[in-house]
Each structure stands twice: as structure tokens, then as C-alpha cells.
Amino acid sequence: MDQFLPILLMVVLASAFAIGSFIASKMLGPRSHLHAAKVGPYESGIAPRRELAARFPVRFYLVAMIFVIFDIEVVFLYPFAVMFRQLSTFGLVEMASFAAVVFIAFAYLVSEGALDWGPGKRLGSRAGAPVTRSLNATVRRVARPGTPPSARPPVLVEGASTGSGAGARGLDPVRAGASGPHGEEG
Amino acid sequence: MSGGTYLVAAGCTINDITGKISGLCTAKGSIHISINYPALVPFFVLGGGALVVLLLSAVLPKRPYRGLWAGLTVAAGVGTVVDGLVQWQQLNGSSVTPVTLGDQLFYDHMGAFFAVLFGVATVAGAAISDGYLEREGLDGPEPYVLMLSCSLGAVLMADAAGFVTLFLGLEILSISLYAMSAYHRWRAASGEAGLKYLILGSLASAIFIYGAALIYGATGSLQYLGVVSFLADNALFQNGVLLGGMVLVIVGLGFKVAAVPFHFWSPDVYQGAPTPFVGYMAAVAKAAGFAGLLRVLMLALPTLESTWRPIIWVLATLSVVFGSILALVQVDLKRMLAYSSISQAGYVLIGLQAGTAQGVRAVAFYLFTYTFMVIGTFAIVGVLQGRGEARNDLSAVRGLASRSPWLAGAMLVLMLGQAGIPLTSGFLGKWVVIEAVLGQGQYELALIGMLGAAVAAFFYLRVALIMFLAPESPGAPAGGAVTLSATGGPGAATAGGGPSDGGPESSEPGDSGWAAGAGRAYSGSDLQAIVTAGLSARDRALALRPPPHTRVRVPAATAAVIAVCVVFTVFAGVSTPVLSWAHAIALPWSA
């Protein structure tokens, strides 16, 4: 039981620190009369009736939940590690089957992209976008000024340029500012 | 094969009944237990099937072959059925119930019987889900993985020899069902059903495990046989803890089977969850819950029989009465079937109340035949409701006899089976249940059961009558919504507006024009008045809407499942092989 004395001491110290800093900030901090108008964000003077919830990707929650599951798996490893020698092969096989089953679930998880981070997946690649107008798409993809010629989307216009400040020749005359034929649609 | 023997190194002492090892085994030989692998085959098949599906979905590209996941699930289900039958054959020689795998598992006839039941439910559930999921646009292997693991949990519950194993089976079953209930991501009702099931189900599981802990505290053992031997050797003069534990365990398992004071989750979950999953859930969760209840009450706590039999008496009565009466006023088919399923659970509880071998036989037979009936019924409802589960109310079956005679005939047989009309398995099921309680002198319970069957017959026959109700109206409904066509008959070419296009959910008030028009036009007909008796005015209008006039599309697998269910319902009603199998299960109690 006395090996828990340090833990108890740490609990006491931590609470003392927390309570102490709370009291100290109350005593030493500025006494301001907290008015709702002073504390709220200033937006053109109109007080918002209700705060909107910030958009919160649910990916965070998924990571936390997967963490719990693998945490439980790890917890089972502790007694196994302690009894490893006594359990020898039999124990190894049963622990390996347990770990293999959870690993298959992990493989499924990774393949579903549940643990992927980074910007949202681009649904539909750039290369697949039609470069000429058709019945379904009237938007023509053009390169931004300054992109190297190798990165430009292919343009099926005769005399395709090798690149200039304004981009490929297939650039909309409207965009370039010139008054082109009005048959072109933006 | 006697389980419970441990091959250990020197220095350990093992308690044979509870399996506790005391003392540290320091010799170099390993400690291990003997494993009876044939007992584990259903787990390997179902669990392995789930893992294979998961692994394949991880490595194959999305949507590899149509019906791959369903096919693998059906294969696993067939494997379970075959293994159950093989296990039955192998066990036919011995009469003792061996406990195996560290005293955690039973390897006996009851386990084999329920393995066959769950395997059949898995095959049928996967077959009817395939068409439904494709129609709704929900792809992915997850429903099948969850279905296989749900069956795994169910087999675990039926084979469990102790409370820990029973609890684990209960949790595996329940969590799979929560996820399956919430699976339809474009129906708000589905998410609501999943959430309600999750919250209430977790509460019930917590109550169950607390009861198991109290029983452990009172008897010193978590295994059923340990509990029985302790209670046989010691008479507890103050058994408050034991009684409290028993009651909490009954509550927890009663929730699972939707017995009446604990049934409130059932209508909402049945209504909201995807229809084939509801059929699967109604069969598997009920059978698993009853298997657990059977083992706990009849195997672990037979000495407390005089205490738990009145409790089960009350639960049975309430379930039969409330289930039958509340189903009378439902217009939504799935909700009505939920209440009907509550009343069927009441009948099984009547069989359990008998507390004898006859009661066990009745319970097993009723559950087995009910599986086929309920999966068939939900398969038909799933086919009729249209995309997005647009039409779940009685108007969906209206005029089915002219639209699709085979489907109407199948629904008729299944409805008659559930009502308990002679020549169906439902009749035989109710017969053996009532016979079991009459053998114990419980005349009031038998009377309640028969009256309940008479009341319940009304709403089953109502469905049957509506199927044969002609969809033509005597006169054109005046005014009302523009979209209501003149006859709404099957041959009408104009779009009927809402229902066939996946229109508003049937729970909405709908167009008031329809209701007003329908009320005015149909108020004279006697048959319609009889058929919609008991419904509120709004529900009456809903029920008498013209049916969707698109052709009923029945996928091949679903049609096969419906056919098998119908044939079995009649077969089990006129012949006795299933009854003799159920009788073989009850042998240990016929001493």
C-alpha cells in the first residue's frame, strides 16, 4: 500500500497547484466588470442571437474511437507479457490469433481511409475533366498564369502555345480581356 | 469428451468447477487447456467468414462483383447449418452435456439446434439484404460483416456455459444490431432507430451484467453448473442478493426478446431499421435471448423455480395481451409486425413458464418455426415498400392479389402461420406451448394465450383481407390533391404522385386532399370499414390509399427465400421432424 503514497502526494500537489493558480489569478488579475458587450466578438455592432457551431470534422472522433479499441487490445497484452514464459507456445498462438483478428480490422480501416488526414480527397481528377465543350460541361479547364508547360492541361486547339503569361492559346478571349467572338462561352 | 481438465505444469492447483487456477506455475512446461475443436467450428466459420469479407474488402477494389459479400455470407451461413447438423449426428450417441473449453462452452444438442437456426437466419438474411441494399444504393461489405458477427454472438449466447460468455455473446449480438439498425444513412428513421436501440440496449446490458455480478457474489461461480452445484449444496437463508441478481438478469434478457415492460424500443427500432435487417434481427435476437434465458433459468437456477415462474407468468401475460392489442391500431406494417413479434415472444414465455421438458421443447420449436415466418414476412414487406422505404403502411399490400398473386399467396400463408391457423407451423407452435402449461396446471395462462391468439388473428387477417381488396374506388374522390388519379388502378399510366416515386414517408400527414377525398369516397363500403376497424381516421385514410401501381420487383434471391419460408411454414405444420428435434433438446430435463 505504501507504494501508492507518491501517487497520493502527487494528487495533493496537483490539486494544490490548480487551486492555487485559480485563487492567485482571481486575486491578482484585473477586476473587470464583465459585460456581455465587452466580451462578445464585435461584428458590426449587431449582437448575434445564437452562436453557430463550428464545423468540426468527424474524423477526430473516429481517431479517438479507434484509439480506444486498440488501447483495449494493448491492455490485454500486459497480462500476456507478464505470463509469457509460463504460457509459451500455447499462449503465443492464442495471443497471435487475437492480434491477427484485430489487425485484419485495422487493415480494413486503413483501406477505407478512415485514418487519412490532409485536405479532402479530390473527387474526380483534373485529368478527367473535358477540355472541350460538350453537352454536359461548358467549362473549359485552363491553366493559371505561371504554371510550367508540362503541368498544363492538354488543349485541343490548333497551334497550341508553349506557354506565355496568359496561358494556353485556348484561353478564353473573355478572360484575356479581348473582345472575342461572342460564340465562346465562359 | 470431458472438458475441464487442464494440462498444467507442476505447482498449480485447479478448481474443477470454477476453473480457477491458484498458485503460480513456475515450472517450464506451459499451462494450457484442452480445446475441443469440433465445438468451435461454428465460431470459426462465422468469425472466419466475417474476417474473410473484411480482408477481401480491404484488398479488392470497390464493388468488385455483384453479390460477392452476400454470397460469402450465405456460404458461411450454410457452413454453420451443416456444422450444426453434423454436431447433432455426433452427439446422438451420448446423453451427457459436456462442457468444454475451460468450462465456457456447451457442446450439446441445444447448441447444435440453435446453430442451425442461426445459420438459416444468416442465409435468409443475407439473401434478402442483397436486393434491398442494391435498390437503396447502400453498398459495402459492412452489413454482411455485421450480420455474420451478430450470428456469431447469437451462437455464443446459445452455447454459453457461464455468465461472462453469455454477456460477451449478448454484446457482440447487440452492437452488430445497433450498427445494422442505423445503416440506412439516407433515412432519418434509421439513425433514430439505431440511436434508440443503442441507448436502451446498453442500459439493458449494464443491468444484465450487474445481475450476473450479484449472482456471482451469492454463489461464488460465474458458470451455470457451478451455480447449480452451489445452490444444491447450500441453502441460503438470506438470498436477497441472489434474487436481485436473478431479477436483473431476467430484465436484461427480457429487453433483448422484447417482453412487455421492456419492449418500448421494439416498435421504433423495427419501424426505422432497414427491413431485411429487421427480419433478421427479429429472428436472431429473439432466439438468442431466449436461448440465454432458457439456459440461465432452467440450467443455472432451477432451485429458484418457484420464484422465477411467477415472474415469467406476468411477463408472458403482459406480452401476449399488450402485443396483440397494440398491434390492432397500427397502420404501419413494420410497426404492426413489431407488436406482433412482442406477442409471439409472449407465447415463447408461456412455454418457458412451464419449466419442464415439454416447455423447453415448445420454446425451441416455436423459435425455430418463427424464424422462417418472420424472415419471410419482412422479405415480402421489403419488396413491397419501394425505394427509400416509401410505403410501409397497409396500403402497400392493397390489391396485391391482382398485382402479384404469388406474393399475395405467400403473404397469406405467412400471416395465417403467425396467426396460428391450423395446418401451419404457427398452429403447432401454439399447440405445444399451451400443452406445456396445461401439463403444469396453469389454466389461466393457457386461456390468456388462446384469447390472445384470437385477438391477434384479427390483424393478421386484416393484412390478408387488404391484399384481396380491390384497388378500384367506387367513385372518383372529389377534389383533393392534383396528383391523385381517377382510379389509381394498376393500369393507370399517369404518375400517382407520391408513393411510387419515393415520396413522403408514410408517417407524414400526407396530402390532406387525399385523406379528405379518400374519406368521402370510401365511407360507404362495409368491407373497408371492417378491414380498417380500430384505426384512427388518419390511419384509415392511409390504409385505404390506392397502392403503388408499379410492378413489384422481386429479386431472385428474395423470391427463393420467401418460397422456402412459405414451404417450411406449411411443412412444419403438417409433419413432425422439427418437433422431434425440439424434443431431443429437452431430454436433459425430462428426468
Next chain:
Amino acid sequence: MSFLAATGLAIGSAWALYGVGTALVLAGALGVVLLRNPVHCALSLVTTIFGIALLFVDQHAYFLAAVQIIVYAGAIVILFLFVIMLLGVDRKEARAPENVRLLVPMALVVGAVAVAELLALARLQYWAAGAKSTTQSLSGPGSDIQKLGQTIFTSYLLPFEMTAALLVIAIVAAVALVRRRSQPPPAPPRKSAGALRHPARAPEAPGAAVRPAATAGAGRSAAAATRSPAAAASTPKTSNETREGRAVS
């Protein structure tokens, strides 16, 4: 005198840990139920868990006490806090009091009935009659974690392996329900003339794309979306996809 003090101290110290643990559990439980701010409730839950860990220590189950804190307070309460953060229920506007007027009286009645049932079970006398071995502390050589290891991997091998199945379905259920699919696939083209009566309109579904799966409103917009014929659905779909792509980054 000193003998009395010594025995008093001995009895007191035997009960001290139990008393402190119980007090923390009850205080935390009351806090979870009665506090207004959900984040405060989650922190009260941590207090309860700590109290339960103390009770485990009192029973000489040190490993379980540590696991309780690691898994429960360290992971599960974090999950609770994530959900509170996701749903935003800790904002002042969301913390409306319950509408059910009879809630407190009903709770009091049910609580009184429960206490009465407990007293009836106890018959107001000794009611902890049961097997003797379960009320002692662990016997035999070896620490608690060694005994736990022995029992888990021999007698309770099957529950152990079934726990693996439980973990698998938890993962599968989580991934299946959280998957981002904003819009149901378009209905197959219908032969009846009615299909063209409904104009193709952009579904109100983009909000559903970023909300978690089980929210209301998805069903309604799905019903609206399924009415639009197949041909016109591709345009709303691409605009929806770009909206979704922007929103989830």
C-alpha cells in the same frame, strides 16, 4: 488507552480507502447527473472513475485500477468530450432545461420504489449471504496481474478471443456509420411519364455532407433527391462534390 487508539486506527485505516473511494464515486455520479454544463459532467465522470480505481486498489486489484484509469479516464472520457465538442451542446444556448414537468417527481417516485425494493430484498437484516470465497482477498502466491494472466489465457480463453470479435465489429460499425456519402445514387430512369414532372432541382443535401451520419433532415432531402430523374442528377452531384470537398478539409 493506546490499545483502543491502535485498534481504532487499524479499523479506520482499513475503511479509509473504501470510504474515500465511495465518497468520490457518489460525488462524481451526482455531479454527472446534476451539473448543467456537459463538460463539467464529463469531468465529474473522471472523478467517479478515479473513485472506482480507489475501490479496486482497496480490493488489491492494482492492475485493474491502473487499467480503469488508463482506458476509462484516458480514452473513454476523451471520447465523451469529443462528442460534446462535435455536437456543441456545451454552448449556453444548447443547455436548455428539460421540458418534461413531471420529470423530477417521477424520478423521486422511481428512486423511492427502488430503495424500498432494496430494503425488501435485504429484509432489513443481513442480506449478503453467499459463497465465502468471493468475499476474501486473492489467495496464493503471485501478484494480481499474474493471476489475471493465468485465468484469462486458460479458463477464460474463449471470452478473450470473443473480445477480439467485439473490437472488430466496433471498428466496422464506426467506419460504416461515419462514411461520407452525401447523396444517394440517382433513381433508375423511370418509364412512366411522371418522372419528368418534377423539375431537376439541386438537393438541399450539402449540409448533410458534413454532419455526422445520424442526423435528421437527411431523410427529407434524400426523398427530394430521389425524385429528380437520373439525367439531371449529375449536375447537382458534381456541385455537391465540390462543396463537400471544400468542407471537409
